[in-house]
Each structure stands twice: as structure tokens, then as C-alpha cells.
Amino acid sequence: MRYSALSDVGLKREKNEDNWNIVLDQNNNPVGFIIADGMGGHFAGEEASRIAVEEMSSLVMECISNNTATDQIIDLIVGRFREINDKIMEYSNQNLGGLDSGTTLSVGVVLDNKLHIAHIGDCRVYLVRDGRISRITQDHSYVAELVKGGLISSDEAEHHPDRNFITRALGFKNNSMPDFYISPILPGDIYLFCTDGLYEDVDDQEILQVILNEPREKVAERLVEMAKRHGGSDNITVIVAWM
Numbered sequence: 001m002r003y004s005a006l007s008d009v010g011l012k013r014e015k016n017e018d019n020w021n022i023v024l025d026q027n028n029n030p031v032g033f034i035i036a037d038g039m040g041g042h043f044a045g046e047e048a049s050r051i052a053v054e055e056m057s058s059l060v061m062e063c064i065s066n067n068t069a070t071d072q073i074i075d076l077i078v079g080r081f082r083e084i085n086d087k088i089m090e091y092s093n094q095n096l097g098g099l100d101s102g103t104t105l106s107v108g109v110v111l112d113n114k115l116h117i118a119h120i121g122d123c124r125v126y127l128v129r130d131g132r133i134s135r136i137t138q139d140h141s142y143v144a145e146l147v148k149g150g151l152i153s154s155d156e157a158e159h160h161p162d163r164n165f166i167t168r169a170l171g172f173k174n175n176s177m178p179d180f181y182i183s184p185i186l187p188g189d190i191y192l193f194c195t196d197g198l199y200e201d202v203d204d205q206e207i208l209q210v211i212l213n214e215p216r217e218k219v220a221e222r223l224v225e226m227a228k229r230h231g232g233s234d235n236i237t238v239i240v241a242w243m
Contacts, residue, residue: 011232
């Protein structure tokens with residue numbers, strides 16, 4: 001398995017509130033992919049996403065070391081998400097005077113030739129298979145709910161003034177339950193984890209062409225460059241893994 005990853009502040013933000021990690025097993029094989037987009041301003045978002053990534057990195061290592069079964073992984077992740085939620089809220093109360101601080105979080109764990117995904121917020125996980133790109137995760141956002149309800153189209157959602165309004169995240173409230181997905185890994189599959197700084201400025205087909213046609217070691221860099229050419233309106237974090 002090979003991977004390409006990069007995080008960039010973009011062109012319009014003062015600092016990078018994204019955090020990410022690729023967890024390696026004892027043989028240096030990538031077995032966990034973690035990406036988080038912090039929210040809250042000042043150091044609030046940056047700290048929230050850091051807490052989330054550190055906490056999930058340790059849990060991924062525990063799951064891999066113990067060869068944890070799928071049903072147990074779900075229970076462990078739900079528990080860890082709750083712990084992260086509490087830690088972020090505690091940090092906000094102790095250090096930020098109760099200022100809002102939170103983060104989105106998407107995690108992928110490779111076990112038994114499957115990618116086990118836990119997801120909250122609006123980071124995204126995509127699958128590239130047989131030359132096509134498809135999105136695995138669903139955004140927890142106001143416009144995603146409008147699209148799901150048939151009230152607006154996907155095209156309208158891209159330019160909706162409330163497209164950055166998140167309905168579920170860690171640190172803001174007690175709803176810390178993630179969505180879960182299990183994706184069987186087939187030979188040649190490619191997975192993309194990214195924050196909204198990529199997909200809000202680059203459409204899926206442009207992303208696909210970069211993944212399919214650029215040298216693997218340059219893919220993350222090229223995707224970040226493309227997002228910045230299209231405006232770079234937010235922090236941009238990309239992890240691409242070839243299975």
C-alpha cells in the first residue's frame with residue numbers, strides 16, 4: 001500500500017486548523033487514516049482537531065494490535081468519540097472561556113481487507129475504483145440535509161450561502177455519534193480522505209483526473225495546487241491511499 005498526503009493553509013486563512021495522521025503498523029504499513037477540520041477561531045479549532053487526531057491515532061493502534069473484530073471496533077470508536085467530545089469541551093471551558101471549539105473527524109482503519117470508516121462532520125472519504133470516483137461518506141451539514149430532502153439540487157448546494165453550516169461535529173454539543181461505513185478493499189482501489197478546502201474548490205472529476213494521471217508521489221501536492229488555483233478559500237488537507 002502506498003500513500004500521498006499534504007496539508008496546506010490555503011490562500012485566505014491565517015493558520016491551518018486541519019490536522020491529520022497516517023498510522024503505521026510495526027512493519028511500517030499504513031493501517032489507519034485520520035483527518036480532522038477544526039472550527040472555532042483563534043487556537044480553538046486547531047487544538048480541537050489536534051486532540052481528535054491524537055486520540056484516534058492511539059485507538060487505531062490498539063485496534064490493529066489486538067486484531068479487533070468489526071463490532072468491537074464500532075463500540076470502541078463510539079466510546080472514543082465521546083471522550084474526544086468531552087476533552088474538547090473541557091479544553092474550551094478551561095482555556096477559552098467557553099468559546100465554541102470543535103472539529104469534524106473522519107477515520108479509516110484497515111482490517112480483514114476492509115476499510116472501516118467512522119465519520120462526523122464534512123470531511124469526505126472517496127473511493128476510486130475502475131476509473132470512477134464515488135463518495136462514501138455523507139456530509140453532516142445544513143445543505144446536505146436540504147439536498148437529501150429534495151429541497152435544493154446538488155448544484156445549488158455548491159453555492160448555497162449556508163453550505164459551511166455543520167450540523168454534527170465534536171466539541172459543540174453532546175451529539176458525538178459518528179456514521180459508520182465498511183468498504184471491502186479490492187485490488188487497485190484508491191481511497192481519498194480530504195477536508196472541504198479541496199472539494200469546495202475542485203470538482204470530483206478534476207480530482208479523479210489528478211489521481212489517475214499524476215505520479216503517485218505528486219498526487220497530494222497536485223490536488224492542493226489545484227485547490228489553490230481555484231481560490232484556496234480554506235485550509236486544504238489530502239490523504240490518498242493506493243490499496
